[in-house]
Amino acid sequence: MTRQRPSRLRELRRAAPFVLPFLLLFVVVYLVPTGYSVVQSFFAVKRSGLGLGGAETVFAGLGNYLRVFQDGDFIASLGRVGFIGVIQVPVMLGIALFLALLLDSSVPKGRKFFRIAYFVPYGLPGVIAALVWSFLYAPTLSPIAGFFASIGVDASFVTDGALPFSIANILTWAWTGYNTILIFAALQAIPEETMEAAALDGCSGWKAALLIKVPLVRPALLLTLVFSIIGTSQLYNEPVTMKSVAPNLPSTYTPIMAAVRSLSANDFNYAAAQSVVLGALICVLSVLVFRASARSVTR
Amino acid sequence: MTAALQSPPRTEPAAKAPSRRKRPRTHPLRTVSPVSRAFVLAVMTLFAVYFLLPVWWLVVSATKGGGEVFSGNGFWFGEDFALVENVQTLFQAQGGIYARWLLNSLLYAVGGGIVSTILASMCGYALAKFSFPGREAVFGTVLAAVLLPAPVLAIPLYLVFSFTGTINTFWAVFIPSIVSPFGVYLSRIYAASSIPDALLEAGRMDGAGELRIFAMGVRLMAPAMVTIFLFQFVAIWTNFLLPSLMLADTSLQPVTVGLVGWRELQGYPIGYSTVVTGALVSVVPVVAMFLSLQSFWSKGLATGAVK
Numbered sequence: 001m002t003r004q005r006p007s008r009l010r011e012l013r014r015a016a017p018f019v020l021p022f023l024l025l026f027v028v029v030y031l032v033p034t035g036y037s038v039v040q041s042f043f044a045v046k047r048s049g050l051g052l053g054g055a056e057t058v059f060a061g062l063g064n065y066l067r068v069f070q071d072g073d074f075i076a077s078l079g080r081v082g083f084i085g086v087i088q089v090p091v092m093l094g095i096a097l098f099l100a101l102l103l104d105s106s107v108p109k110g111r112k113f114f115r116i117a118y119f120v121p122y123g124l125p126g127v128i129a130a131l132v133w134s135f136l137y138a139p140t141l142s143p144i145a146g147f148f149a150s151i152g153v154d155a156s157f158v159t160d161g162a163l164p165f166s167i168a169n170i171l172t173w174a175w176t177g178y179n180t181i182l183i184f185a186a187l188q189a190i191p192e193e194t195m196e197a198a199a200l201d202g203c204s205g206w207k208a209a210l211l212i213k214v215p216l217v218r219p220a221l222l223l224t225l226v227f228s229i230i231g232t233s234q235l236y237n238e239p240v241t242m243k244s245v246a247p248n249l250p251s252t253y254t255p256i257m258a259a260v261r262s263l264s265a266n267d268f269n270y271a272a273a274q275s276v277v278l279g280a281l282i283c284v285l286s287v288l289v290f291r292a293s294a295r296s297v298t299r
Numbered sequence: 300m301t302a303a304l305q306s307p308p309r310t311e312p313a314a315k316a317p318s319r320r321k322r323p324r325t326h327p328l329r330t331v332s333p334v335s336r337a338f339v340l341a342v343m344t345l346f347a348v349y350f351l352l353p354v355w356w357l358v359v360s361a362t363k364g365g366g367e368v369f370s371g372n373g374f375w376f377g378e379d380f381a382l383v384e385n386v387q388t389l390f391q392a393q394g395g396i397y398a399r400w401l402l403n404s405l406l407y408a409v410g411g412g413i414v415s416t417i418l419a420s421m422c423g424y425a426l427a428k429f430s431f432p433g434r435e436a437v438f439g440t441v442l443a444a445v446l447l448p449a450p451v452l453a454i455p456l457y458l459v460f461s462f463t464g465t466i467n468t469f470w471a472v473f474i475p476s477i478v479s480p481f482g483v484y485l486s487r488i489y490a491a492s493s494i495p496d497a498l499l500e501a502g503r504m505d506g507a508g509e510l511r512i513f514a515m516g517v518r519l520m521a522p523a524m525v526t527i528f529l530f531q532f533v534a535i536w537t538n539f540l541l542p543s544l545m546l547a548d549t550s551l552q553p554v555t556v557g558l559v560g561w562r563e564l565q566g567y568p569i570g571y572s573t574v575v576t577g578a579l580v581s582v583v584p585v586v587a588m589f590l591s592l593q594s595f596w597s598k599g600l601a602t603g604a605v606k
Contacts, residue, residue: 011431014509018425019437022418022483029478030444033455040458099346107339117347120354123589125537127555128578131562132353135360135575143356143373177350226446234450237539244562259454260544268458275454279447286446 034279041065041273064273073252074274078281080164081254085232088168093224095172096179100217101209103180104187115184118177126174130241133170138245158246163239170238175231179224186220187213222293226286233282236260360572361385361579368572385576392573397580399550400557404536405584406469407553411476412532419479420524423486424513428499438487444480449534453541460545471545472553476535482527489523490516525595529588536585554581 044060068074099118103111121129136142137157148155157166190213198208214221235254243249252258255278262271352374359376360368362385367377389397425431426438456475457466465471494516502512517524536553543556552560558577561569 008430008432011429012433015425015429015431015434017509018421018429018513022422022478023437025418025474025478026441026444026480029456029475030447030452030480033452033459034447036459036462037455095346099343102339102343105339107336108343109340114343114347118350121350123533123585124354124582125533125539125555125585127537127539127559128581129353131558131574131578132357134562135571136353136356141369141571143369146373173350173353230446230448234448236450240539241559241562244565256450256454256540260540263454263457263544268461271454272458275451279451282448282451283446 037272037276040269041276044269060269064270065277067270068273068277071258073250074255074258077252077255077258081233081235084164084168084171084235085229087164088171089225089228089232091168092172092176093179093221093228096176096224097183097214097221099176099180100183100187101213103184104213105209115181118180120177121174122178124174127237127241129174130170130238133166133173133238134241134245137166137242158242158248160248163242163246163249167235167238167242171232171235175228179228182224183217183220186217190216218293222289225293226289229285229289230282233278233285357575357579357582361576363572365570365572368575381572382576385572386580388570389573389576389580392569396549396557397554397577400552400554401581401584403551404553404555404581407472407476407542408532408535408584411473411535412528414477415479415482415531416524416528418477419482419527420486420490420517420520421513423483423488424490424494424516424520426483426487427490428494428496428516438483441480441483445484449538450540453544456541457544466545467547467551469551472538472542472551475541476531476538479527479531482531485527486520486523490520493519493523522595525592529592529595532588533585 041064042060042062043057044063045055046058047055102108103114108114124132136144139145139156139158142157145155145157156162194212194216195208198204198212203211234256236256239249239253239257243251251261255274259271259274259278262268262274356374359374362380362382363377364379364381364384367379367381422441426434452475460466460471465474498516498519499512502515537555538553539555539559542553543559546552546556549557549560554577558574558581561574561577
């Protein structure tokens with residue numbers, strides 16, 4: 001103890017100049033805004049008279065939170081994002097796993113070409129990808145709708161019913177390749193001997209892929225699952241860009257869009273409460289996914 | 300593995316004999332019938348087409364004259380090759396504001412990328428190599444922040460920056476860009492495995508300062524740092540919500556925000572082919588970055604996935 005303490009202090013002195021610059025900015029960019037929003041979410045601005053008189057900030061308790069849970073637009077936005085996530089994330093990860101297994105199998109020629117081809121959408125900034133798809137979806141301009149019209153099918157990508165699927169398609173298009181590469185990297189890390197041993201036991205091809213490879217890449221799958229859930233919950237760029245081709249898309253389509261609308265209406269305290277609720281929901285979701293998978297690994 | 304353990308011994312004599320003969324010559328997994336080979340190639344090609352087609356549309360459309368973008372075959376070149384004129388129009392539109400947007404994006408992404416990489420690798424190095432009190436608490440907090448999505452944070456950041464009057468300035472976008480919790484995470488893992496403790500001890504014995512020793516360690520961390528820079532560069536270049544919230548002044552906006560603003564004009568006064576060409580040109584720096592640093596990010600992705 002007497003020898004350890006000065007050495008730990010010396011380590012702290014050594015580490016401080018390296019850690020502090022980052023830590024200081026981390027506090028400014030992460031902790032302060034988070035704390036400030038939580039505090040702001042408990043206050044409200046009371047405007048006297050017809051809003052012409054002065055405004056004063058009063059403590060509102062849980063008022064903003066009650067408002068969040070009674071806000072039909074906000075609840076609807078959560079539902080939409082939940083719906084998109086429930087259909088899009090499994091489809092995307094299923095395709096990504098499938099493609100990664102194909103890439104990892106000894107079958108394909110031109111593995112490098114396919115890897116790059118799948119990764120290309122990731123190189124396109126999300127909002128630029130959404131911009132491109134907004135042209136591909138645009139009812140009067142779309143070359144795809146044009147093709148369908150020429151074979152007598154009336155295809156629209158921007159009706160209320162089609163919108164979630166159109167948005168899900170942009171997400172799938174943009175992120176499948178990225179997830180494929182992540183899973184593929186994990187597959188490549190499986191020792192050759194493991195697969196050889198499996199093959200000697202008569203387990204090869206698809207059986208080996210499903211029984212041995214998939215369980216071994218479970219950590220990577222879990223990572224992609226959590227990142228995809230987080231990604232879907234913060235949906236913003238795609239629907240905002242889609243608004244230029246879908247006037248029927250409400251400005252509270254996703255929770256973040258709803259919070260941004262509160263900001264632009266100068267309803268700052270309410271926007272703070274909305275983002276706190278959203279952040280908390282995302283935290284709970286990722287913790288749940290991690291715990292569920294930890295249980296399935298230990299079992 | 301479980302299959303291997305559970306399989307009863309009775310299968311052994313049958314399975315062993317042929318495999319013992321086969322193994323030296325051909326790997327058992329590489330004997331695939333031509334039919335399944337063709338099927339796999341077809342499936343993979345189909346997906347490659349799905350991923351590449353919209354990009355192909357973007358490239359082709361940027362070469363078409365204004366009247367042609369939405370007539371004829373969307374996925375093939377038009378009558379005249381108007382790429383040069385389109386680029387000229389792009390850089391002349393609205394007093395050449397597109398060049399300004401590109402420059403802004405470069406400033407945010409290159410500057411933010413470099414500063415965040417330096418700060419993150421310093422912090423990650425210290426977390427890996429010094430066992431100071433509170434180390435795990437710092438690392439845990441940073442790790443939690445990796446999971447906090449940036450868009451959710453954008454609104455709190457807006458609230459704080461509008462409180463401090465930093466809104467609608469260069470710094471409102473730049474300061475959030477120089478903090479990379481993921482970078483700290485990656486550089487800690489990388490430093491722990493790539494910088495030997497002996498290097499630190501030897502440096503101290505020779506009387507070198509901690510900064511000198513770090514400067515030597517940085518060379519060993521270079522692949523991780525390039526990865527962090529690339530990821531941060533792409534994240535900043537791609538960012539849309541934060542700058543669109545923070546910046547009302549169009550001359551401060553990055554190219555993503557500017558282009559979506561143009562798209563919303565619905566083709567007038569900025570033509571569709573100008574928006575499409577602008578989208579294509581805005582992708583070029585990202586693609587160039589990926590191509591030039593390719594060997595680094597593919598390795599970095601692998602580290603991120605395995606650890």
